Amino acid sequence: MRLIEDILKNNYETVSIIGLAKNAGKTVALNYLIEEAENNNINIGITSTGRDGENTDLVTQTQKPSVYVREGMYAATAKKTLLLSDAKTEILETTGISTPMGEVIIVKIRQGGNIQIAGPVNVTDMKYVAGRLKHFGAQIVFIDGAIDRKAVSSPAATDACIMATGAVLSRDMKKVIEKTAHAVECYTLKQTTDEIKRIVSKKNKTCIILHDGSVIVPEIKTSITGGKKISELIDENAACVFVKGAVTTALLKDLWENKYLRGIEVIIEDGTKLFTDINVWNEMRQKGLKVVTLNSINVVAVTLNPVSPAGYFFDSALFRESMERHIPAVKIVDVVSGGDAE
Incomplete structure (x- = not known):
């Protein structure tokens, strides 16, 4: 077709x-x-x-x-x-x-x-x-x-x-393929659940969703500069983290320093919000970074x-x-x- x-x-x-x-x-x-x-x-x-x-x-x-x-x-x-x-x-x-x-x-x-x-x-x-x-x-x-x-x-x-x-x-075909595959992967990340979407839509801010359904909203100006503050609030009670706006390599690195992130999902709005270095992204994904979207x-x-x-x-x-x-x-x-x- x-x-x-x-x-x-x-x-x-x-x-x-x-x-x-x-x-x-x-x-x-x-x-x-x-x-x-x-x-x-x-x-x-x-x-x-x-x-x-x-x-x-x-x-x-x-x-x-x-x-x-x-x-x-x-x-x-x-x-x-x-x-x-x-x-x-x-x-x-x-x-x-x-x-x-x-x-x-x-x-x-x-x-x-x-x-x-x-x-x-x-x-x-x-x-x-x-x-x-x-x-x-x-x-x-x-x-x-x-x-x-x-x-x-x-x-x-x-x-x-x-x-x-x-x-x-x-000039290197392999690099072109790698960059293109990365872009496609980011754009086609799977969607989160309807329940998580419902919780996020109520706040419409960067937040940490706990296992009991309650929500913690970090006191930050933007997610881009608030990575460390977000990370400090993630503990064993966290079920997932929603990041509103752009998601950069620096932000992911700040979050990755928290050991509890290994077991939970990072939720982004959609793949157009990802601005990450391919090598850092691939390394984190191989180590267990889970990223899903509100909308694929x-x-x-x-x-x-x-x-x-x-x-x-x-x-x-x-x-x-x-x-x-x-x-x-x-x-x-x-x-x-x-x-x-x-």
Whole structure:
């Protein structure tokens, strides 16, 4: 089954595309999905949390592929980007949402062509815009996510996520596979129980849940800097620890110093909140660190770009086969060389 069919079959209406690095093939993946949607008569909408579709990356100054939209599609983008696009559009609605490129506007594509897209930057506005695209007729909304705005792929914002990875991450294929597998592991951590979710939702703060169901809330400003104080409150009565917000390597190290943590679960909001060193993470996991989430993320595919803008590239077949061995539970799609499997 092809990727676009997988998405439709699972009733995913809003799907984010997240690049694990700049130039990992995110735009290529988006263009591939646009073409696949047209071939399967699926009406889609697109938007972005950053700015995409420009010919040259504004940060790295490398050439970028354009976003090519087809007649009948929908897009949500900032006003100024429409002036830089050659696709012909019909304005359906103004949203009142401001960006550095102007107000976000909902448009329908009347004549295919290249387009630049720059949409909302926060989850609340993104959910609204995705809802409006669906209102006008989009069966699936694809959100081009910026590398520094991973929250758009959280369950609070989208139904599912596609990860774009590639040779740009490292000249060493093994390192690219390791980094990608780590990201997939973090995003797909299993969920905690409904009872724990209920307890956490009442507090909505970093807290320690005891075996008797009572809760201790540490007096900390943020979890990032409060690791040691949290750790001091964990004893034999603790059943699990919920950490609200970002979870860093330093925070995990502070918690790991407490011997009682070995027998309990650390609960996080979702995988987008993890900002951990791969080596430290793997070592702690091997020693028994248990991490679960309030909400798991549906990673429907990992897309591969075997070519780096720096001029080197991987053997496409070997890259795909190796990635499939290390991440067997997720669909792997080489959007540059091989496309999607039937």
